[in-house]
């Protein structure tokens with residue numbers, strides 16, 4: 001790892017030589033990445049391994065090989081994973097919930113899962129619900145929410161109690177354009193939190209991410225700023241932004257060993 005970079009920043013999570021897969025299907029073969037405060041956007045084509053990496057970071061999927069550290073602690077046992085999850089807010093792509101729970105009960109339950117002290121839970125819950133603009137729906141049943149509102153409830157659950165690491169797998173899927181704009185505002189207000197967010201929406205990345213990582217075939221093919229990604233843009237083609245051209249340029253054959 002780059003020691004100058006580590007010295008200059010606060011590493012919240014570190015993945016070292018991660019090997020991951022499902023039965024006989026290898027997905028990630030030796031991936032190393034560090035996560036610091038700020039919003040890191042994770043881009044990559046379908047099947048690149050983004051969800052697998054996020055689930056590994058969230059300590060949901062134990063590594064086949066390699067090491068995951070959260071706030072300096074190596075996650076090498078179910079107990080260590082439970083401890084780490086107190087500091088992790090995770091919004092999976094398809095998150096589970098009890099349809100009979102109200103929004104407020106759901107968010108408070110997620111705070112409880114993270115061992116938020118009982119005295120803080122009601123206020124933390126109300127704050128998180130307010131941040132996603134669901135105050136008027138706090139007492140509505142989860143099962144009665146629209147897809148976009150459900151996702152906002154999931155975002156509130158991931159952020160409740162201000163965890164140090166927030167991991168979101170395609171959080172803007174299902175949001176309408178106005179809600180996506182609100183989501184971006186929300187991301188800008190996260191301050192010192194380390195956020196990793198996977199998305200297929202380049203506009204989201206452009207507006208909220210301080211850094212971008214591009215994954216392809218289970219590897220991190222690029223990590224850097226938007227400007228650096230734009231530098232991979234091959235010639236002009238109408239209908240694409242420069243960021244999109246940079247992203248697509250990076251996925252071309254021959255770019256496999258860039259980082």
Ligand SMILES: Nc1ncnc2c1ncn2[C@@H]1O[C@H](COP(=O)(O)OP(=O)(O)OP(=O)(O)O)[C@@H](O)[C@H]1O
Pocket residue numbers: 022023025027044045046047048049050051052053
């Ligand atoms: N539970 C699973 N069992 C078996 N194979 C899986 C499982 N989950 C993912 N895979 C496979 O692992 C590979 C990586 O999947 P993953 O969901 O991590 O990619 P992704 O980059 O998040 O894709 P997408 O953008 O479509 O969500 C794919 O080939 C996928 O089919």
